[in-house]
Amino acid sequence: MTIERPSALQPEMPPTRWGDPDRASELPDGVRDLVGLVFPIHDTPARGDVTVPAPRLADDHVAGLRAIVGDEHVVLDDALRRGRTRGKSTPDLLRQRSGDLGDAPDVVVRPAGHDEVAAVLAYAAERRIGVVPFGGGTAVTGGLVADPAGLAGVLSLDLGRMRGLLALDPVSSTATLEPGLRGPEAEALLAAHGLMLGHFPQSFEYASIGGFAATRSSGQSSAGYGRFDAMVVGLRVATPAGEVRLGSAPANASGPDLRELFLGSEGALGVITEVTVRVRPLPEVKEYEGWRWPSFVDGADAMRVLAQSDLLPTVIRLSDENETAINLADPASVGATGDESTAASGGCLMVVGYEGTPAAVAAKRAAVTEALTALGGTALGSGPGEAWAHGRFNAPYLRDSLLDVGVLVETLETATFWSNRENLYARVKAALEESLGAGTMVLCHISHVYPTGCSLYFTVAAPGGEDPLATWLPAKAAACEAIVAAGAAITHHHAVGTDHKPYLPAEIGETGVAVLRAVKRAVDPAGILNPGVLIP
């Protein structure tokens, strides 16, 4: 087929904030009253008096890169480099707001396709130039912060020109996508064929296909459509040591599954240049509804029963008592809708969604409704579900507004087996509350479920104080240490980056780390790929 490209591209995000400036969130009065506006966090202007360090890359290197991708695709412009500096975690935003651009790449390089990526990697390896793959720029764990030590410079490998639907196999229900496609762009290309990928993380509107694969993203419809890594059947990866093409079949016994080595490799083992994913027919029906549970424990038990009965709806999420009551951090009811009724009803809110054909939705809904009712849930109707669906991608806008008024807001997530859920929840919550002190709100929801366990997604809001970064970093460390102490995953879908790297050895062991290092040496002997990220 001819390569199909999106007719409309997602816009660039401003460097210090999330998303589209026109959709900036109005802070509800109730929220504003809850917090003390003591130290509002200054936001530097998007351009102007912020200094980007001068590019360190030698002129002949710039010329060499221009010879590969074309003059206009090797960009030294300050604004573009500023926009490729770090990601969108709260620390990233705080550093950008404070004007700290110390991690800016020296140059932005925009290859047109796999072959140009491969050529850039070969060139960079020979000259020891660090390469940071850049998709949507929505990283929240320091995955875009390369360590330039010992390198001739760092280039941001912006995959924004690689936004094609390369192949569609309607019989096998697979599509081959380029990594630079943003979520909505990929869905629009597929929708023209009546198809859908069905991956909707909170970062959906800006994050990219390559990023989903490289970070093992998981979306809000993961109960029905699976994690992103589970959707992937094939990968093409450019490495300095050569190309890797994987995916002879949906599954095989041809030794270790190397797809699972490049999924989650965060740019440190190669640049993912093509992703072949399972696609599905566009759902004819989408129904979202709310359920109330007496407690977080009750609701979690119900989720467990559904998952272990292989009876999961498309969407299922459960807020804890705090998140339900504060009605703050969960996009279900925040900002966009300001829905009050759910909070007033007490207990814990579960959002349940069904998508598919009318017959499949009706059958699943009937079975799930019977099960949830038997387990003690109270149906709240479509109101809370529709409110969630309406605001599902808005939470990052609210974070910007809260930062503006001096409230430190950040999220973190983990996963564990069901029997360890309460222990993990209590430990992380206590660690955050203890570190951040009075006035801290720790909210949590179960965002993804499996037959054997689930993820916990925490939202923290606390007074930022004079130095919000100095307030947050010890709290994040305390939460990570609590996660490690509980034997849980240091991350369920936000990836390792640089922020979680110190905790990876506890999770995969020293021998596991040695394996990663060995793979890194094999595919990237010069150590140019996202240096300092992922691999301790």
Place this chain on the structure above:
Amino acid sequence: MTIERPSALQPEMPPTRWGDPDRASELPDGVRDLVGLVFPIHDTPARGDVTVPAPRLADDHVAGLRAIVGDEHVVLDDALRRGRTRGKSTPDLLRQRSGDLGDAPDVVVRPAGHDEVAAVLAYAAERRIGVVPFGGGTAVTGGLVADPAGLAGVLSLDLGRMRGLLALDPVSSTATLEPGLRGPEAEALLAAHGLMLGHFPQSFEYASIGGFAATRSSGQSSAGYGRFDAMVVGLRVATPAGEVRLGSAPANASGPDLRELFLGSEGALGVITEVTVRVRPLPEVKEYEGWRWPSFVDGADAMRVLAQSDLLPTVIRLSDENETAINLADPASVGATGDESTAASGGCLMVVGYEGTPAAVAAKRAAVTEALTALGGTALGSGPGEAWAHGRFNAPYLRDSLLDVGVLVETLETATFWSNRENLYARVKAALEESLGAGTMVLCHISHVYPTGCSLYFTVAAPGGEDPLATWLPAKAAACEAIVAAGAAITHHHAVGTDHKPYLPAEIGETGVAVLRAVKRAVDPAGILNPGVLIP
């Protein structure tokens, strides 16, 4: 919990045949008439005039190993070494029948648990003794044939003493099993708790938990319960470089999923000493039934529609026209039942099975029945389904009986995406028929389905001639070349071993091979782990 161990152990298999001698298959007269009994294949006696090469291991090495696992667990006995020589492929059996024991291990070592495995590996690495992990001995792709070049000897690391249920987490629905447990032993231990693993490959009765993990086994109920690798949530692996413990959560974003590197590692990257798997409640109801399709294409299309609608029963298998007509290689109707009615009815037989609670079975059966009927299938009732269930583990016995009368019988399997299925089928079939010539029967069934593709499982029967091994090996090579030419997986669930090793580079590329070699060097710098297996 206290470690629970099976009250009854599966017996040893005879070296030249499959399974339990008391269950040897009577060859149906119809089958005997079909083949020309020209060169019956001699079967050497199980003991007696067969020579096992003298052990090459130095006495002080034997003493050193005895110091680790105890005197009685380091065995030089000829009969035991003969029983640890190769696996159960047709070439393996032919070599055993001919008295060729050139690949016999020098010594059999039986560790009691992880720590002893680790100590044996450390000892063997220091002295360059090859280590071949041995579970059930059911390998069919040369995974037990180590290359002794440059080594001080080869030891068969028999995991038969490691047969414990180490932990059970009923809340999370997980069980931690030792690798030496055979399929029925693991199921019996779980059944005592009302639970089930649900992994039933044809080798179920003799194959081991460790082998399932190390080879990415897939069972006959994979449509409902998934491949074995998909059931695994945790692994403990002993390597010469140290221990690896993986499985912080059902899924995570903590970098590459290293579980997927040790799953399918075939003993070449470590010895799997513990496997934590998802378990399920024992099904209250099991219903198996037959469906007839006008053609293999029609039946395959129906399977595809079900898989892409996420509407799969527990079991679904489809025989092609030949397999349905000959009624030979499919355990559905072979030997044990000699069912004639299905073959007489023409077309292609599909076996569909439902397991679970009565309500879940009824709901799924209603939905699947509606779908299959709409797609043009004809329900045949429970007869063919029950016949299949009755004989599902018997095909290897029939192979022995056919070998006895001079019929060469072997199976091979592959997988691909749906759109490539017909091409793959035609190529492999033609390659086998062309290589083996007149009198060859090539039968096929679709044994496992996914939303994006399926596996093809071929059974070949042909006159063995004077030298059946020399007849078969070129045919197997031709089939492998056809699979590679079709861009399919060289194996869907039989693993790589030594037989498929030459074809692995075509599937994962030279860079992929370099990655495997790098991992091997990291965990096994002395190169003692299953040398010559898996990694080219």
